[in-house]
Amino acid sequence: MPALEIRQLHKTYGNGHVALQGIDLTVEEGDFFALLGPNGAGKSTCIGIVSTLVRKSSGEVSIFGDDIEKDPIAAKSHLGVVPQEFNFNIFEPVEEIIANQGGYQGVAPRQVRERTRQLLRELDLWDKRRVQARELSGGMKRRLMIARALIHEPRLLILDEPTAGVDIELRRSMWGYMRRINEQGTTIILTTHYLEEAEQMCRNVAIIDRGHIVKHDRMKNLLRQLDCETFVLNARETVEELPDRIGPFALRHIDEHTIEADLPKPHSLNELMRELDRLGIAIDSLRNKANRLEELFLRLTGKPPAAEETP
Numbered sequence: 001m002p003a004l005e006i007r008q009l010h011k012t013y014g015n016g017h018v019a020l021q022g023i024d025l026t027v028e029e030g031d032f033f034a035l036l037g038p039n040g041a042g043k044s045t046c047i048g049i050v051s052t053l054v055r056k057s058s059g060e061v062s063i064f065g066d067d068i069e070k071d072p073i074a075a076k077s078h079l080g081v082v083p084q085e086f087n088f089n090i091f092e093p094v095e096e097i098i099a100n101q102g103g104y105q106g107v108a109p110r111q112v113r114e115r116t117r118q119l120l121r122e123l124d125l126w127d128k129r130r131v132q133a134r135e136l137s138g139g140m141k142r143r144l145m146i147a148r149a150l151i152h153e154p155r156l157l158i159l160d161e162p163t164a165g166v167d168i169e170l171r172r173s174m175w176g177y178m179r180r181i182n183e184q185g186t187t188i189i190l191t192t193h194y195l196e197e198a199e200q201m202c203r204n205v206a207i208i209d210r211g212h213i214v215k216h217d218r219m220k221n222l223l224r225q226l227d228c229e230t231f232v233l234n235a236r237e238t239v240e241e242l243p244d245r246i247g248p249f250a251l252r253h254i255d256e257h258t259i260e261a262d263l264p265k266p267h268s269l270n271e272l273m274r275e276l277d278r279l280g281i282a283i284d285s286l287r288n289k290a291n292r293l294e295e296l297f298l299r300l301t302g303k304p305p306a307a308e309e310t311p
């Protein structure tokens, strides 16, 4: 049984804006799934509907076989959501925020106590358990949101832009934790602007654009479709003239010290360097222009992925 099944999901907002134009999406149990798309694509609308915060116009959504409309209580019991915005009461102590959610989800009091303790430890919030949430750092608040979403041991966890504005160290430890709970059986869906993370973390991916799913595939298959990478090369000396192409490599003169080169598969960077050497151009350093998923994204949607939010 899939963790999430979405059929022909449509959403038109009250003002007539069509946000989802008939989306089909299946996420299998145990998956680590990425929902990617530029700003305004419909990701939050989709997640809002799945978590019953937004009313769908038509279509069907079920979570582990339970329809969100016909059996909302069962459907919601399978689901934990970590929204983008902090939405807890900042004057409440940390452990109470987690425990109260357990009560709200109908978890037995003794289990709530045990589980709260466990989550406080796992998410490194133990020392802060008695302080008001407003005293936590941004990263701790994010971890608190995760703990709260996991109190009822949901089988499906949805993370909406989980690392927006989160520092690198926390991001790393957060992903370590997500990987562990995924290995233990929790299905995870995330939306993210950090495409590299989706590339590293996720087995399957759907790309949504203007209310349509434009791609739904294994991450590996998507990446395999990319047959060309672009490199930015810094030349040691001024480059006066540059051909449009040498052999299989397309070249672009960006400024007097900078060249862009397309490297089609299966040609190697070594070959490119040899060709440039032959032209008398020495390269001091280089970087990959875009990650492969970003390139793919551009090709599919004609737009760059949504800009990263500044912390």
Ligand code: ADP
Residues within 6 Å of the ligand: 013, 014, 015, 017, 018, 019, 037, 038, 039, 040, 041, 042, 043, 044, 045, 046
């Ligand atoms: P994403 O999460 O991919 O950025 P959203 O789901 O937030 O996209 O938005 C999809 C589209 O629906 C956008 O064009 C947005 O402006 C519009 N939209 C979102 N919420 C509302 C709303 N409450 N009323 C009207 N339009 C909305």
